[in-house]
Every structure is written in structure tokens, then in C-alpha cells.
Amino acid sequence: MLISYNWLRELTGTSLTPLELRERLTMVGLAIDAVEEKDSDAVLDVEVPSNRPDCLSHMGIAREVALIESGKIRPPSSKPASAEGRAADLTSVEIRDTDLCPRYAARLVRDVNIAPSPAWLTKRLEEIGQRPINNVADITNYVLHELGQPLHAFDFAKLSGQRIVVRRANAGEKLKTLDGVERTLDAKMLVIADAERPVALAGIMGGEDSEISIQTTDVLIESAYFNPDAVRRTARKLGMDTEASRRFERGADYEDVLRAQNRCVELICEIAGGVATEDAIDVYPSPMPTRRIAFRPARVENLTSLNVAETDMKFILTGLGIAHTEESSAVWKCVPPTWRIDIEREEDLVEEIARHFGYDKIDSELPPSNQSGELQPRELKIRKLRRTLQTLGFDEAINFSFIEAAHDNQFELIPELNTEDPEHVFITLKNPIIESEVRMRPTLIPGVLNSLRHNLNHGVRSVRLFETGRIFAKLNSGELPNEREALSLIATGGAGEENRAQALRETDFYDLKGSLEAALAAMNRGPLRFTKAQVKHLREGQSARILLADGTPIGSLGRLAESVSDAYKFRQPVYVAELDLTRLLAAEELPVQYAPLPRYPSVVRDLTILVDRQITLEELLRTIEEQQVDDCRGAQLVGTYEGANIPEDRRAVTLRIEYRSDERTLRDEEVEERQRGLIESLLRQYSAQLH
Amino acid sequence: MAESQSQEDPRTQVEAASKAFEHEFERFARFTGQSAAVHGLTLDHAESEQRALAELRTRHLGKKSVLANCKKSIGRVATEGRAAFGQLVQSREAEIVSAIEQAETKLKDHIQSARTLRESIDVTLPGRRPRRGHLHPITLVRERLEDIFVALGYAIEDDREIETDFYNFDALNIPPNHPARASQDTFYTIEGLALRSQTSTVQIHAMQRRGAPVRMIAPGRVFRRDTPDPTHNPMFFQVEGLCVDRGITMAHLKGTVAELLRRMFGSKTVTRFRPSYFPFTEPSAEFDFSCFKCGGSGCRICKNSGWIELGGSGMVHPNVLRAAGVDSDEFSGFAFGFGIDRMVGLMYELDDIRLLFENDVRFLEQFD
Known part of the structure; x- marks a missing residue:
């Protein structure tokens, strides 16, 4: 809000310069964004906290300045109005909905001369960003900025029946407001009406029909207090935000209604001429309750550590208009002024005293330490995961948590979220900010694909990204959504770093698989199993399901299906994986335990067999394990070969078998015999041939 | 022969x-x-x-x-x-x-x-090495913050991102008609649940779980309905701190925030507290720190004020303690919060924070 320095000085006699005021006001909680010098004045842009509507005026800021300088307010004064007749003889006010309008006062000024405002008034309004209109309208606006009380002037002659009715609008009732917009009202909106129709939107804006014009002679000055919630609701609903609504919806001072009206009427008589009624019609059926707060002065030190003398506390309370009486030395009874709607409890009073005593006087010390800190075990694991993926060449991505509904059926979700009924999985936003992004993501994959597309479009062709983050899905009705942590990896382009002393190899399935294995090994989870699988968004024959050692599926891995790739216009193979990190972290950690080193040497034997291409390594290894050959310590892959000299439907697999005894060194013949048995069973089971 | x-x-x-x-x-x-x-x-x-x-x-x-x-x-x-x-x-x-x-x-x-x-080689050819990845700057700053607070005796906590009104507003003493609740500011699901608009929600969960005394920070994602522009994103990361114990005062709040900022921005960093308003704290304060770039003399980063505004703080409102089941006569506490993204933006002098979520590798690879 803009505040004129000269105006403020009239109200306080401040000896502080604008820049000094900036500093001092900031330190009592009224931050000044900017100070702008304007011919022989300065304008302060004050950031008023949302709970301090009392500061939305020069008087409000003046009260703070007066206390800062231990000075006094100089209330504005004007000549008493020339007055004649009683308002009740000329008009009437009826409040039908006192819940939305607890107080309404009307006073008339007759025979005014509508004209442009005098120069001093015009200048003052323009300085604080207000557009001058005519003398009467400008005076209501001036008093609003001076005292904080919104006022409205009606052309009395345009009020049908010469009366005011404050009531809820009829549904569908129409009102053309001062901004020229015709508004359709609903039955919850409060209007000021005359005998027939609405003439103003209560507390927000007047109507065009009863606007002050050059022909106006008699004006009715409205000063009222409207329910903050009602004003806020109506203003939001109609998309309006006015000087008046901004004050009413935060809370105006219901005891300032008559004073502001009086000031306004006096200024009108002084500037525009005319004769006021001697009094106002003030309808205020049930006065607002008085707030009383029990305040223990000791709480100031308890909460802030400030040691403030009681006389200083009383000085501050008095300066803020807070009445206080000592019930006992330990408890004071405080009554905040009607303009301070934010002061409701003891802690609020503590803050008032602390901010005027000075936050800068509060000591700075660490609290006594009696606890040890800890990272969540989960976070420790995820840190290892991140570091390993980083070492493996993956950059970390972070995407928005909302995605487009267009992705709904494009991807297979992790098993935990994958249900028969996909339509009922998605969490949908009622009010998205990016119109199409309405879903809370049930998968991280669309995000990393978007990131990949962005990079490819910018000429980077080798990309490795990972992301960890929440994914969301609906649970049963009445339950909060399922939120799970997921991990997604994506890789495409060269497998190594480009432009180096090395040949660049293209990324393939096994790069991504190996990275995933390494990352999970670093978390001490695993080993994982991978089985051939059909996954909606992955290319058949190059896709795998990821399982925990106990067979629980936790995600998928493979080459992106062409249908998805084409949609993103990817022209190179892309490999993508996603898994359920929550499930993985819940899995048992591998025990770290010492195993004695072997005492006798191992003997290894390689064998190469030709098998059907569809036979997996896992099957071969399982068969070997199932034979339970004496002293066999396992088999490892040496390599596979398919191509020239081998039938198209077969491939050669070379395995290395290790034999070792814990009792003695094995003899060659023993090993040969065991190996022969193993080979025979492999050949038999898979109709394989030795190669 | x-x-x-x-x-x-x-x-x-x-x-x-x-x-x-x-x-x-x-x-x-x-x-x-x-x-x-x-x-x-x-x-x-x-x-x-x-x-x-x-x-x-x-x-x-x-x-x-x-x-x-x-x-x-x-x-x-x-x-x-x-x-x-x-x-x-x-x-x-x-x-x-x-x-x-x-x-x-x-x-x-x-x-x-x-x-x-x-067999002589060109020793100036670039060395053979695997690709090296880069962690996101938000992760880098977040981990630093976590480590500082663990050293100060704090636990790291997190909780739901989709919340009930109770945790996102009611328990935080945000009045029923507060603008923050409006669907203009806060995201809602069609079921009427809120995307958490601050990680203060975790305060309540943590106090309910652990009771008092408690010291914790909650770094995490939060959501506000801001249209993306160079200084806004509809999603960002925040860290919320909470310390509840017997005899906790604003002096402890000041000491803790000042210590954090010295560790993040250097030992000469000065912290300033200004009165402010937040529904969940009373008294409340915003904190600024002396500009790490110019040392307070004024520059582009601090908009010539010498101070950089960072976050909000205060003494936990008795209504908040009560909502979390903590006796406000026996215990007092302070809380503070600030944006990790904002800190990242300051530290690396980002001119457009939308870059944080574009995942352009040419951007990501600048951080380590």
C-alpha cells in the first residue's frame, strides 16, 4: 500500500526521514518495499501483513510511527459542517440481514456543487496511485486512505423511494457496477438496495445508476461495517478486488463508522459546499462484543527471552491503544482497540511488546543439545543409490508431479499400482495450473521421457537420467491415496563419454540392466531377478520384469516400444526402467557376514553348448544348480554367440564351472567325471549339442 | 662330412x-x-x-x-x-x-x-573414462541442509504430499476463510484433498508420532498454484524446521537460523529478524541475511538493499501445539521454513528457476 510521507508527517509530526522510516517500520513488521521521491514528497510502498487491516491507511501507519518515536497522533481536523435537519426525516435505513451487515450509517449532504477537486486533493490522491474523479467521490476516497474506513456516496435523487435497504440479493438479480460491468447476483450476496433494486454491491462497489454526476445535488454518504467473509466470498465469486473490498474482507473498524462519515461530510461541506443533516441514521442493533485477554507479563520473557521492564510493556500497550489493568502482578487484563482485530490472545500481546521493544534485542543462541540427529534409514539408502547412479553416468532429473491424462493407458504401472480397473487408479486435480496436466503421476516414466525429448531437441543425443519421487494412485474410497517412492532410469545414445580416446558404443539393454544392478547392490538390496515379460510400453523381446529374490515383482525394464518412441519422435533406441522403491526399501537387507577363504584351490572347466535361442541363461544355471554335483561351486557366463556357422534358431553359450572341495585338492579325473555328468544332463534337458 | x-x-x-x-x-x-x-x-x-x-x-x-x-x-x-x-x-x-x-x-x-x-602416444588426447553423472542442484543443497541439521541434533522427517485439510490447514491454525485455502492458491484433487502447500504439515505428523520434546526438519515437495515464470513454479521444495522442548525461546530460533546461514553462506553472514505474520506462529518473524555477494553494500542479487529475504519463522502457535497433542503450558517451540529452490537460485545465481525442472543435461552438468 502506498503512503505519502507528507501526509504521514501531518498526522504524526515525525522527525524521521523517509529512509529512516523505511528502516524503523520494517523492523516493527511493516516492510517497506520501496521509497519513491515525488516532487517535494516521498511515497512509501508498505507491505502490510494480511492480519493488519488497521494499517491499510495513513492513520494506521501513523499509530505505529507515533509509538516508534514515543510521540502522539495529531488527528485530522476539519471545519464543522453546516448542518440542518434530521436524517430520519429525509430517508430511512433498513438492515434485513444483520449477520452480513452489523452496522450501517447514512447521512445526507444537500445542495452540493459537484466539480473537480482542488489541486491539493488531486495531488495527494495521484501520489498514492488514485485517479481523481470529482470532489465528492475523491473525498470518500481520501477519507478511506486517511482513516481506513471505506465510504460510498450515492446520488440521493436516484434512490427510488429515497431509502436504503440492506439485504441479500435475489438469485439472478442484476446490477451494473461503476466499472460498467453488468453483474448477475446470487442469493448469498449482500446488496445495498433502494425501494426497488440493488444500487451497490455491499462493501465492494457502487452501482452505475446512482453514481455521482455533474447533475447531482444531494448525496447520501454510506459508512458501514460488513461481514468480512461475506465480502470476500462475493468479491472472489465476481472476480472483483477493490480498495473497499480489500479492507472489509480483512476486517474494518466497526467503531470508526461515524467518525469517518463525519470527517467525510465535513470535507464535502468545506470543498463542495452544501448543507449536511445534523445527524446520521446509525443502525447498529447489536454492538460487537469486547475482547478481554488475560496477559501474564512473564510470558514475554518465556517466549522471547527478552527482559522487558513492566513500565516499558505498559508504554507499548498504551501506545498501541491496548487498555490494561493489573488484576494481580502476575496477570493483567487487556482490551485491544476495535481496529486491532488480530489481537486475540496472550501470545499476540507478547508479539506486540516484542516487536516494539525490538526483535534485534533478542539474544542469539543454540538451544541446549540433548538429542542426537539422524537421517532416515531410507534417506541413507537413497543417497547411496543417487551416488552410484551418478558414478554410472546418470544425471538426476526432477519433474513436476502432475502429468497429462493422455498418458493414462500408455504405460504399465508398477505392480503395486497396477489394477484390473485402470480408470479408478488416477488421482485427478480439480484445479490444475497447466490445463492439460490433471493427473498426479502414477508413474515417473512420462516425466523422464519429456526430459529426454527436451534434451534430444537441443542436440544432445547421449542421455542418461534418473529420477526418484512419489507416484500416486487411488486406494479404496475413504482412504487417502497410495503414495509410493519410485525410481526411474532412462538411457539412450552412446554408452560412454563422447569425444574421448575411446570408441563410442551404443547403449543397449544390458547397460541399463547393469546400472540398475549396481545401484541396488550399493543399497545392499538384491540380487534382483529379471524375467522375460510383456510390458505395455516396452518392446517385445527386449523387456523384462524385475523381481526381488523372493519372486515379488517390483517393476520393469527394457527398450521403449516403437509406439511410444514414435509418439515422442525418438529416432534411436531408448531404454527405460521403473521400479517400486518403497517396496524395495521394505525388502530385507542382505546380511553382511564373513565367509572363510577357501583352503584348497578351485578347478574351473569351460563348456560351450548349442541351445535353442529361447533357452535363457537363468534356465541353464538353474539346471546346473539342480544337479547338485559334488564340489560344484556354481557356473558363470563366459559369453554367448549367435550368427555365422550356427543355425538361426540356436545360439552357443559358454559357461565356466567351478569345482572346489573344502577337504582336499581335487584330482583332474574327479573333475572330469563331474563335468561329464553335468554336460550330459544339460544336453539331455535342452536337446543341446556340445559346440 | x-x-x-x-x-x-x-x-x-x-x-x-x-x-x-x-x-x-x-x-x-x-x-x-x-x-x-x-x-x-x-x-x-x-x-x-x-x-x-x-x-x-x-x-x-x-x-x-x-x-x-x-x-x-x-x-x-x-x-x-x-x-x-x-x-x-x-x-x-x-x-x-x-x-x-x-x-x-x-x-x-x-x-x-x-x-x-x-608406440609413442598423444598424451593430450582426452583420457578414457566412463560418463559421470550429476546430482540435481536441489538435491545437493538439500543434502547439505540435512547434514547441517543432523549435526545440530535434528531428525529428518517426511510425510504425505496429498493431505487432508486437517494437516494442511486446520492443525496449522489457518482460519477457515484464509485465502491460502482458496482453490486459487492450493491444488485440490477431485476428492477434495489438498496437495500440501507447505511442509509444515510434517510438523504435526512428527509431533503426533514422537510427542515432545522433538527436533526435526522436513525437506520436501510442496505445491502452490503459481503459473510457471522465471521466479515461480507450481511445485517447489521447502524445508521446515521444528524444535519443541521446555524453555525454548525466540533466542534459540535466532541462534539456530543464524548458525544455519553461517554454515551455508560463510562465517561472516549476519541474520536479521523482522516481525511478520503467519497463522501457525506467534510471535512471528521473517528472516533476512546479509548479502553473500556484496557483503551488505548492495548489489543486483540483494536488489541494493544489502539483505536477502529467505524465510518465515516464529514461536509455534499454541493452537498448533494443541492440535498435535502437545501441552503448550509445559512446552514451547520454534519453527522456521524456507524454499530450497530459492536458496539454489541464490547460490547459483539462476535467472530463471524453470530451468530446475526442465532437466536439460547442459544445465544439470554444471553442478557438483
Whole structure:
């Protein structure tokens, strides 16, 4: 809000310069964004906290300045109005909905001369960003900025029946407001009406029909207090935000209604001429309750550590208009002024005293330490995961948590979220900010694909990204959504770093698989199993399901299906994986335990067999394990070969078998015999041939 | 052959062998002497010459060579000529050995230097190394913050991102008509749940779980309905801190925030607290710190004020303690919160924070 320095000085006699005021006001909680010098004045842009509507005026800021300088307010004064007749003889006010309008006062000024405002008034309004209109309208606006009380002037002659009715609008009732917009009202909106129709939107804006014009002679000055919630609701609903609504919806001072009206009427008589009624019609059926707060002065030190003398506390309370009486030395009874709607409890009073005593006087010390800190075990694991993926060449991505509904059926979700009924999985936003992004993501994959597309479009062709983050899905009705942590990896382009002393190899399935294995090994989870699988968004024959050692599926891995790739216009193979990190972290950690080193040497034997291409390594290894050959310590892959000299439907697999005894060194013949048995069973089971 | 030779005059045999060697050695003679003619010899050629030379050695000095036979026959020569014959054989053998070795040495040296030359590499080529990835700047700053607070005795907590009104608003003492609740500011699901608009929600969960005393920070994602622009994103990361114990005052709040900012921005950092308003704290304060770039004299980063605004804080409102089941007469506490993204933006001088969620690798690779 803009505040004129000269105006403020009239109200306080401040000896502080604008820049000094900036500093001092900031330190009592009224931050000044900017100070702008304007011919022989300065304008302060004050950031008023949302709970301090009392500061939305020069008087409000003046009260703070007066206390800062231990000075006094100089209330504005004007000549008493020339007055004649009683308002009740000329008009009437009826409040039908006192819940939305607890107080309404009307006073008339007759025979005014509508004209442009005098120069001093015009200048003052323009300085604080207000557009001058005519003398009467400008005076209501001036008093609003001076005292904080919104006022409205009606052309009395345009009020049908010469009366005011404050009531809820009829549904569908129409009102053309001062901004020229015709508004359709609903039955919850409060209007000021005359005998027939609405003439103003209560507390927000007047109507065009009863606007002050050059022909106006008699004006009715409205000063009222409207329910903050009602004003806020109506203003939001109609998309309006006015000087008046901004004050009413935060809370105006219901005891300032008559004073502001009086000031306004006096200024009108002084500037525009005319004769006021001697009094106002003030309808205020049930006065607002008085707030009383029990305040223990000791709480100031308890909460802030400030040691403030009681006389200083009383000085501050008095300066803020807070009445206080000592019930006992330990408890004071405080009554905040009607303009301070934010002061409701003891802690609020503590803050008032602390901010005027000075936050800068509060000591700075660490609290006594009696606890040890800890990272969540989960976070420790995820840190290892991140570091390993980083070492493996993956950059970390972070995407928005909302995605487009267009992705709904494009991807297979992790098993935990994958249900028969996909339509009922998605969490949908009622009010998205990016119109199409309405879903809370049930998968991280669309995000990393978007990131990949962005990079490819910018000429980077080798990309490795990972992301960890929440994914969301609906649970049963009445339950909060399922939120799970997921991990997604994506890789495409060269497998190594480009432009180096090395040949660049293209990324393939096994790069991504190996990275995933390494990352999970670093978390001490695993080993994982991978089985051939059909996954909606992955290319058949190059896709795998990821399982925990106990067979629980936790995600998928493979080459992106062409249908998805084409949609993103990817022209190179892309490999993508996603898994359920929550499930993985819940899995048992591998025990770290010492195993004695072997005492006798191992003997290894390689064998190469030709098998059907569809036979997996896992099957071969399982068969070997199932034979339970004496002293066999396992088999490892040496390599596979398919191509020239081998039938198209077969491939050669070379395995290395290790034999070792814990009792003695094995003899060659023993090993040969065991190996022969193993080979025979492999050949038999898979109709394989030795190669 | 040996028989027929043995019948010849042994001297003649020695001389003949020596002659034969000289003849065969002729092509290698250029490798001996001062101006040995190895220059210009290719590595392959030099190696084949080396092999030929080795064969020559075997032929003339080997076990089956004429000279070796002659040596064996020294004993059979008549006594009076034996010594002279012996000397002859040895001097001839020495001549051959010397000639071969000279050539061998030259060739070997040449081969070695030629090989060194051929196998020399361009040491300025970029080293062979695997790709190296980069963690997101938000992660980097977040981990630093976590480590600082763990060292100060805080636990790291997190909780739901989709919340009920109770945790997102009611328990935080946000009044029913507060603008933050409006669907203009807060995201809602069609079921009416809120995307958490601050990680203060975790305060409540943590106090309910742990009771008091408690010290924790909650870093995490929060959501507000801001249209993306250079200074806004509808999603960002925030860290919320909470310390509840007996006898906690604003002095502890100031000490803790000041310590954090010194550790993040350097030991000379000064922190300033200004009164402010938040529904969940009373008294409330915003905190600023002296500009790390200009040290307070004014620059672009601090908009010439010398101060950088960072976050909000205050003493936990009694209504909040009560909502979380903590007795506000026995315990008091402070809370503070600020944006991690904002801190990232400041530290790295980002001119457009939308970059944080575009995941452009040319951006990500600048951080480590």
C-alpha cells in the first residue's frame, strides 16, 4: 500500500526521514518495499501483513510511527459542517440481514456543487496511485486512505423511494457496477438496495445508476461495517478486488463508522459546499462484543527471552491503544482497540511488546543439545543409490508431479499400482495450473521421457537420467491415496563419454540392466531377478520384469516400444526402467557376514553348448544348480554367440564351472567325471549339442 | 662330412670358415663401426635383419658350426702346433663374435628406439573414462541442509504430499476463510484433498508420532498454484524446521537460523529478524541475511538493499501445539521454513528457476 510521507508527517509530526522510516517500520513488521521521491514528497510502498487491516491507511501507519518515536497522533481536523435537519426525516435505513451487515450509517449532504477537486486533493490522491474523479467521490476516497474506513456516496435523487435497504440479493438479480460491468447476483450476496433494486454491491462497489454526476445535488454518504467473509466470498465469486473490498474482507473498524462519515461530510461541506443533516441514521442493533485477554507479563520473557521492564510493556500497550489493568502482578487484563482485530490472545500481546521493544534485542543462541540427529534409514539408502547412479553416468532429473491424462493407458504401472480397473487408479486435480496436466503421476516414466525429448531437441543425443519421487494412485474410497517412492532410469545414445580416446558404443539393454544392478547392490538390496515379460510400453523381446529374490515383482525394464518412441519422435533406441522403491526399501537387507577363504584351490572347466535361442541363461544355471554335483561351486557366463556357422534358431553359450572341495585338492579325473555328468544332463534337458 | 673335414688341414678349415663368415656378414657390416647405417631402416626391416643375424650367429658359432668342430679337434692336433692352432681358432672366433655383437647392439638399439617411437602416444588426447553423472542442484543443497541439521541434533522427517485439510490447514491454525485455502492458491484433487502447500504439515505428523520434546526438519515437495515464470513454479521444495522442548525461546530460533546461514553462506553472514505474520506462529518473524555477494553494500542479487529475504519463522502457535497433542503450558517451540529452490537460485545465481525442472543435461552438468 502506498503512503505519502507528507501526509504521514501531518498526522504524526515525525522527525524521521523517509529512509529512516523505511528502516524503523520494517523492523516493527511493516516492510517497506520501496521509497519513491515525488516532487517535494516521498511515497512509501508498505507491505502490510494480511492480519493488519488497521494499517491499510495513513492513520494506521501513523499509530505505529507515533509509538516508534514515543510521540502522539495529531488527528485530522476539519471545519464543522453546516448542518440542518434530521436524517430520519429525509430517508430511512433498513438492515434485513444483520449477520452480513452489523452496522450501517447514512447521512445526507444537500445542495452540493459537484466539480473537480482542488489541486491539493488531486495531488495527494495521484501520489498514492488514485485517479481523481470529482470532489465528492475523491473525498470518500481520501477519507478511506486517511482513516481506513471505506465510504460510498450515492446520488440521493436516484434512490427510488429515497431509502436504503440492506439485504441479500435475489438469485439472478442484476446490477451494473461503476466499472460498467453488468453483474448477475446470487442469493448469498449482500446488496445495498433502494425501494426497488440493488444500487451497490455491499462493501465492494457502487452501482452505475446512482453514481455521482455533474447533475447531482444531494448525496447520501454510506459508512458501514460488513461481514468480512461475506465480502470476500462475493468479491472472489465476481472476480472483483477493490480498495473497499480489500479492507472489509480483512476486517474494518466497526467503531470508526461515524467518525469517518463525519470527517467525510465535513470535507464535502468545506470543498463542495452544501448543507449536511445534523445527524446520521446509525443502525447498529447489536454492538460487537469486547475482547478481554488475560496477559501474564512473564510470558514475554518465556517466549522471547527478552527482559522487558513492566513500565516499558505498559508504554507499548498504551501506545498501541491496548487498555490494561493489573488484576494481580502476575496477570493483567487487556482490551485491544476495535481496529486491532488480530489481537486475540496472550501470545499476540507478547508479539506486540516484542516487536516494539525490538526483535534485534533478542539474544542469539543454540538451544541446549540433548538429542542426537539422524537421517532416515531410507534417506541413507537413497543417497547411496543417487551416488552410484551418478558414478554410472546418470544425471538426476526432477519433474513436476502432475502429468497429462493422455498418458493414462500408455504405460504399465508398477505392480503395486497396477489394477484390473485402470480408470479408478488416477488421482485427478480439480484445479490444475497447466490445463492439460490433471493427473498426479502414477508413474515417473512420462516425466523422464519429456526430459529426454527436451534434451534430444537441443542436440544432445547421449542421455542418461534418473529420477526418484512419489507416484500416486487411488486406494479404496475413504482412504487417502497410495503414495509410493519410485525410481526411474532412462538411457539412450552412446554408452560412454563422447569425444574421448575411446570408441563410442551404443547403449543397449544390458547397460541399463547393469546400472540398475549396481545401484541396488550399493543399497545392499538384491540380487534382483529379471524375467522375460510383456510390458505395455516396452518392446517385445527386449523387456523384462524385475523381481526381488523372493519372486515379488517390483517393476520393469527394457527398450521403449516403437509406439511410444514414435509418439515422442525418438529416432534411436531408448531404454527405460521403473521400479517400486518403497517396496524395495521394505525388502530385507542382505546380511553382511564373513565367509572363510577357501583352503584348497578351485578347478574351473569351460563348456560351450548349442541351445535353442529361447533357452535363457537363468534356465541353464538353474539346471546346473539342480544337479547338485559334488564340489560344484556354481557356473558363470563366459559369453554367448549367435550368427555365422550356427543355425538361426540356436545360439552357443559358454559357461565356466567351478569345482572346489573344502577337504582336499581335487584330482583332474574327479573333475572330469563331474563335468561329464553335468554336460550330459544339460544336453539331455535342452536337446543341446556340445559346440 | 666331419670325417672328410677332419682329414683336411685344420688351419685351412678355420680360415675357410672365417672367410665364409666374412662373406655372409658383408650385408651386416654396415651396422658396425662409427657411422653405422641403421638410420632410415624401418622397424620391420630391422627386426628381420635381427633375426637373420641371429641365424648367422648360430651357423657360425653354434654347436654344429665349423668353428665349434675345430675347437673340439684342438686336442687332436700334434703337440707342437696345438698352441698356435688353439690361438688361431680363438682369435677367429673372437673376431666373429665381436662383429656379430657390434651389429646386434646397433640393431637392438635401433629397434628399441624405433619401437618407442612407433608406440609413442598423444598424451593430450582426452583420457578414457566412463560418463559421470550429476546430482540435481536441489538435491545437493538439500543434502547439505540435512547434514547441517543432523549435526545440530535434528531428525529428518517426511510425510504425505496429498493431505487432508486437517494437516494442511486446520492443525496449522489457518482460519477457515484464509485465502491460502482458496482453490486459487492450493491444488485440490477431485476428492477434495489438498496437495500440501507447505511442509509444515510434517510438523504435526512428527509431533503426533514422537510427542515432545522433538527436533526435526522436513525437506520436501510442496505445491502452490503459481503459473510457471522465471521466479515461480507450481511445485517447489521447502524445508521446515521444528524444535519443541521446555524453555525454548525466540533466542534459540535466532541462534539456530543464524548458525544455519553461517554454515551455508560463510562465517561472516549476519541474520536479521523482522516481525511478520503467519497463522501457525506467534510471535512471528521473517528472516533476512546479509548479502553473500556484496557483503551488505548492495548489489543486483540483494536488489541494493544489502539483505536477502529467505524465510518465515516464529514461536509455534499454541493452537498448533494443541492440535498435535502437545501441552503448550509445559512446552514451547520454534519453527522456521524456507524454499530450497530459492536458496539454489541464490547460490547459483539462476535467472530463471524453470530451468530446475526442465532437466536439460547442459544445465544439470554444471553442478557438483
